[in-house]
Amino acid sequence: MEFTKTPGWLDWYTGPSKPRFQLPAGAVDAHCHVFGPGDKFPYAPERKYTPCDASKEQLFALRDHLGFDKNVIVQATCHGSDNRALVDALKASNGKAKGVATVNRNVTDAELQEMHAAGVRGTRFNFVKRLADFTPREVLLEIANRIAPLGWHVVIYFEAVDLPELYDFFTALPTTVVVDHMGRPDVSKPVTGPEFGLFLKMMREHSNIWSKVSCPERLSVSGPKALNGEQHAYQDVVPFAKHLVETFPDRVLWGTDWPHPNLKDHMPDDGLLVDYIPQIAPTAELQRKLLVDNPTRLYWS
Numbered sequence: 595m596e597f598t599k600t601p602g603w604l605d606w607y608t609g610p611s612k613p614r615f616q617l618p619a620g621a622v623d624a625h626c627h628v629f630g631p632g633d634k635f636p637y638a639p640e641r642k643y644t645p646c647d648a649s650k651e652q653l654f655a656l657r658d659h660l661g662f663d664k665n666v667i668v669q670a671t672c673h674g675s676d677n678r679a680l681v682d683a684l685k686a687s688n689g690k691a692k693g694v695a696t697v698n699r700n701v702t703d704a705e706l707q708e709m710h711a712a713g714v715r716g717t718r719f720n721f722v723k724r725l726a727d728f729t730p731r732e733v734l735l736e737i738a739n740r741i742a743p744l745g746w747h748v749v750i751y752f753e754a755v756d757l758p759e760l761y762d763f764f765t766a767l768p769t770t771v772v773v774d775h776m777g778r779p780d781v782s783k784p785v786t787g788p789e790f791g792l793f794l795k796m797m798r799e800h801s802n803i804w805s806k807v808s809c810p811e812r813l814s815v816s817g818p819k820a821l822n823g824e825q826h827a828y829q830d831v832v833p834f835a836k837h838l839v840e841t842f843p844d845r846v847l848w849g850t851d852w853p854h855p856n857l858k859d860h861m862p863d864d865g866l867l868v869d870y871i872p873q874i875a876p877t878a879e880l881q882r883k884l885l886v887d888n889p890t891r892l893y894w895s
């Protein structure tokens with residue numbers, strides 16, 4: 595079956611630079627994807643976008659180029675609850691990849707066991723309206739209760755404006771909960787403002803809730819260049835990510851988000867994204883927790 599990319603789709607950055615920042619041994623890219631190939635793993639009919647193909651081989655080559663040891667591959671909405679491409683990549687990784695799947699209420703226990711055996715360790719609930727249709731909370735809670743005995747966690751992706759309405763649901767989940775991309779804060783507002791304050795309250799009062807401090811390229815208003823034109827990428831996101839890393843050092847994760855779905859105005863060099871890490875994790879200890887200890891404990895223990 596032929597698939598045509600969403601008009602204006604930006605492919606990932608070809609020829610990423612070699613990072614200047616030396617990743618610590620055992621570092622994990624804890625948020626990335628595989629897409630298709632569509633002729634082998636068709637994209638979901640209910641998808642909101644059609645991506646470029648992005649293979650496990652290309653992901654693993656990027657892992658090695660950047661200096662990561664492992665990947666956590668996250669099911670993207672373009673594949674819906676068809677996790678075959680994800681499972682195929684996990685099985686090909688020689689134990690160097692774990693996964694976060696998307697399942698619906700009809701998933702069988704045998705299917706869950708098969709995914710667990712392949713390396714899946716979580717399921718993802720997507721509340722970003724441009725990506726996924728509404729699923730009743732009771733259905734999601736039913737799924738969370740079914741995956742909890744497997745030791746899986748729940749990954750949540752939402753817009754910051756929706757947190758007030760979702761707060762009680764998130765804090766009632768029976769598993770570890772991992773928030774994608776800091777809950778997409780509005781970085782034009784202060785870190786100390788009420789909006790991000792609600793997110794910090796959730797993390798402070800619920801020690802089962804973690805956050806990825808990834809995707810400055812999605813959140814930044816200042817963009818890849820600072821106003822003076824110097825290459826200070828995404829400076830307006832640094833205070834948010836750095837605050838989370840320093841406040842909750844044992845509950846943060848980082849990922850490239852390769853191949854960067856749905857970016858509209860630019861495509862980051864993944865090598866420069868890695869070089870961004872020391873700005874948000876300024877000590878070797880914080881870098882080791884963020885990149886090695888935390889993802890290893892959550893996915894490989």
Ligand SMILES: O=C(O)/C=C(\C=C(/O)C(=O)O)C(=O)O
Nearest residue numbers: 669670671672725851855856
């Ligand atoms: O890949 C990301 O983390 C971000 C996006 C896409 C998805 O998460 C997805 O399709 O599942 C996005 O913001 O468009």
